[in-house]
Structure formats: structure tokens, C-alpha cells
Amino acid sequence: MPPIAFETQPPSSPSSKWSRVTHSFMVMCLATLGLKLVNGASAQVPAVLSGGPPVQVVPYVSEPGVPSLTITPGTANPFAGADGSGSTGTGSSAGSSGGTGGNVGDSDALSTMLGTTWGGTAVSTAASLGVNPSALAATCVLESGCQNIGGSGTVAGAFQMTASTYTAMINAAVAQNPSLASTIVPGLAGQMDPTTESIAASEYLLQGAQYLQNQGITDPTVLDVRGYYNFGPQGGAQIANASPNQTMASVLTGYSAATLAANGITPSETVGQWQASVSAKIGNAASQSVLNS
């Protein structure tokens, strides 16, 4: 085998569409800063307490037409900063397009899950299985907005797992950590118990990341594992190792144009655009590692 030789290649110039995405993102960031500055100037209270939700300002003079808002305290985020700038992923993050997703922002994914009654337990479970809680949170945000809902066929729950996948994963998780057995809702009823399904979903992420590691992919990210589950073991690795400017059609070598179209992939869609569409929904959790190291 020859020694690895390189030709110097400058970063590819962004496409015009990517430039638009970048521009949109910057606009979104500036808008976010603007909101933060306004809030900071007018409220004069700490934006977030380390142990809970933002402090509510209690008006002593009511303003006509303004609804009364009540913030229900959720679980304090034990991973402050986990979704923040300390991203540990090394994978193919592409960022946010800043216009299509409802969950764009540094800690939205984890915060969304922690805003549920079961989120805190799910975080602990994920960590006990060696899974980054932000990766688990990103999964429920993408699948259901972290709502415990039904789905088509046997798909159900906050993580929208099929009955067969759920059963296989919950069994594997309990085999890996027998102490979990006493905490789960047995049978398929567990699929609609978010705490129980979160265990199965954590195992699912764990196995996906480990499969990618077996394919030589160091430190799989949330985006990498998403590609693995959306496009299979071969396609997942192909996307994880592809330059963002390649089209999905060229990278997913085994897919026909018809199958790609059925999966919502247009002929000109690039890997970077697909990654951006996922990132737009989960923020920078997309580039974080799936596995706790």
C-alpha cells in the first residue's frame, strides 16, 4: 500500500445556496442577540437560575390584553453547558439553516426534554448506559417534540420506536444493565411510557454509535447516527465520511432515484443540506458525540 500522499485542497467555496443558509443563520443569530439584549435591559433579573426556570417578573399593574403566563418548574438541567459551545463532536456538523426548525438554539434539545415530567429520569438513564443525554434529547425532539404520542403502524411514544425495535432494544438495555429491570413498564405498554421508552432509545443510540465505530468512525456524532438510522449501515457510514458538497444521490450509492425521492431527498440535495435540515431542529446537539467518553 502506498504511503498516504496529499494534494493541498483549499476549502471548497460555498455554494450560493449555502451562502443563503449562512446568511439566514447570521440573521437568526443577530435576532437572537437582539432579543437577549432587550430582555436583559428590561427585566433586570437573572436570565436563568442554575437550579431551575427563569425567574418570573410579577407585575403589580396588569396590562390590558396581556395574557397571564405561568412557568411550570421543570427539572433543573444537570448538564448546564452540555448543549452549549463545548461541543465535543468531530463529525460532519453543518449547522442550522435558521429558518425551518422550531428548536434552534444552544440548549433547546436538552431543555425541551427536561421540560417534561420524565426528562430528568431519561437523562440519568442515558448517562448510565454511556449515552450523551443531549443525543437522547435530540432524538425525542426530532421524533415527537418530546410528546408522548402515537404513530403509524406500531410506531409509538416520545421516541417513535416501532414495537419490534422497542422490544429488542429494551431487552438489550436490561441485559446490559439488569438494575433497569425494576424501573421499566413491562411489555409493549412500556413503549407509551416515556421513561421506559427512553431506555430503549438510549440503547438504540448506543448500538448505532458502536456500529459506526466498528466501521472505523471515531467519535460518532448525533448527525452521524441519524444518518445511520435513516439510511442504513452502509449509507450511514457513507454520509458520515462524505464532504458536505456531495449530493446525497451520489453518496448513497445503492439507492435508486425513486427511493431517494420517496425519502424526501431531491436529486440536487447535498449532504450538507441534509445535515443542515436536521441541525435546524436540534441546534448544536447535532455535532455532539453520542457516546459519553
Place this chain on the structure above:
Amino acid sequence: MVTRKVNLLAGLALILSCGSAFAQVYTKQILTGYKCMMLAQQWGGQGPVPPPVPVYSGPHPNAEQVGIAGGTVIVPSTGEPNDGRMEMLFPNGRKVWIDVANIVPWHSKADPTSMCRPVLLSNGRYGTDGGR
């Protein structure tokens, strides 16, 4: 004037802070002396997934399995099989071996005119881009 500068700096700081979620990967270097091939049994999103294709630490029959091949594999441009196995480059840079019967020349079903070029990506992975 000062206000304008402050605003400019604030905007710049914000853009930089938002950049944490915008770490676009790019082709860092082209790998010369290598070419793309792919697994002979491709999965196209339907039907049963083909069995995983093992990769080994060496060409000899008793070499240990060290992993599984992805859909696209990177091999030396002029490499010859050794004991029925071809050396290939794993995404993490490790040199491993794959049964030559399991790989075929690279081509894309949905985009037959596309090309594949082995590269080193900016995230440190050995992967591909579509250079022609």
C-alpha cells in the same frame, strides 16, 4: 462612531459564538494514490440489509477481524490483492484488509455520472468528495 464600532464588535462576537453550531466540514486534502470502490452488495433502502462485510488486520486467513466495511471503501489505486484480500483505508486512517470478492468499482445508482475521490476531511476522517 463609537456606538457603531461597539455594535459591529457585538455583532461579530455573536456570529463567532453562533459558529459553534456551524462547523462545516470541508475537504482538507486529496489523497493521491487511492481510489474509491464500494461493497458489491449494496443496500438501497428496501428489503433485507446485506450481512456486514468484515475487515481484517491483515491478508492472512487467520488475521483477526477488526471491524466492518462501510458502503464506500478506499483502496490503493494500483493495489493488488494479497491472498484474496485488498488493503483499504479505514475512516480513522487505519490500514485494514477486505476480501476482494466483496468490493466492486465505485458507481452511484441514482447519479451515474458522479465521481468519487478519496480525501482527508477537515474533521480528520478519511472519506470522499465528488471531485471529477
